[in-house]
Amino acid sequence: MARMGAIRNIVILTGAGVSAESGIDTFRGGQGMGLWEQHRVEDVATPEAFARDPDLVLRFYDMRRAAIQTKHPNAAHEALAKLDREWPGEPGHELLIVTQNVDDLHERAGASHVLHMHGTHLNAWCTACDVRSPWRDSLIERPPCPACGAAALRPDIVWFGEMPYEMNRITPRFAGRTCSFPSALPVRSIPPPVSCAMRANWARARWSSIWSAARVRPGSTRAASAPPASSCPPGSTRC
Numbered sequence: 001m002a003r004m005g006a007i008r009n010i011v012i013l014t015g016a017g018v019s020a021e022s023g024i025d026t027f028r029g030g031q032g033m034g035l036w037e038q039h040r041v042e043d044v045a046t047p048e049a050f051a052r053d054p055d056l057v058l059r060f061y062d063m064r065r066a067a068i069q070t071k072h073p074n075a076a077h078e079a080l081a082k083l084d085r086e087w088p089g090e091p092g093h094e095l096l097i098v099t100q101n102v103d104d105l106h107e108r109a110g111a112s113h114v115l116h117m118h119g120t121h122l123n124a125w126c127t128a129c130d131v132r133s134p135w136r137d138s139l140i141e142r143p144p145c146p147a148c149g150a151a152a153l154r155p156d157i158v159w160f161g162e163m164p165y166e167m168n169r170i171t172p173r174f175a176g177r178t179c180s181f182p183s184a185l186p187v188r189s190i191p192p193p194v195s196c197a198m199r200a201n202w203a204r205a206r207w208s209s210i211w212s213a214a215r216v217r218p219g220s221t222r223a224a225s226a227p228p229a230s231s232c233p234p235g236s237t238r239c
Contacts, residue, residue: 021074061155062138077109123156
């Protein structure tokens with residue numbers, strides 16, 4: 001810690017590789033480019049798939065939710081949790097773990113400053129009342145929402161064509177205004193960290209390509225679309 005005294009703020013972006021060592025399959029692992037446990041992403045990870053065959057989608061996520069609860073944090077999760085605990089955590093010296101992963105292994109390792117930009121398997125989102133509730137059981141039986149009683153729960157996962165969560169908090173931290181040390185552990189197809197601003201530019205281009213076909217933002221009943229990456233200034237909450 002003493003050798004890191006010159007660093008003020010740290011933003012850490014984690015991806016599927018961090019949890020792979022815990023036995024959680026990566027999205028494009030093995031030979032399946034575009035396949036996810038023998039399913040096409042178009043069949044299980046889009047709003048259209050859920051509308052077309054909700055049983056298939058719910059069964060798929062029920063299996064993943066159950067599997068994640070049998071996994072355990074690995075050395076990478078433990079190391080980041082240790083850094084989280086020991087970082088000063090005072091104004092001007094902040095640490096944030098932004099994860100693309102939908103498991104809870106960062107939290108189970110002891111990290112407390114975590115943002116899940118793609119949602120989490122251990123929440124269910126009610127599309128009737130817009131409430132997200134902790135959830136560890138299956139959804140295939142259409143259980144009632146704990147908040148309103150409606151049988152309108154879906155996985156609280158950001159699917160393709162939906163906008164990632166927490167972007168109004170994430171983007172400024174990668175835009176160079178609050179981040180002095182960016183790090184990525186391991187994230188597929190992400191360039192080496194050169195600067196916070198360069199990472200922000202890459203992220204906007206990457207996410208804009210996903211949002212270009214956006215239909216619905218999780219948590220909203222309004223259609224969502226994204227402007228081109230070049231029109232999104234650092235810190236913008238629109239992209």
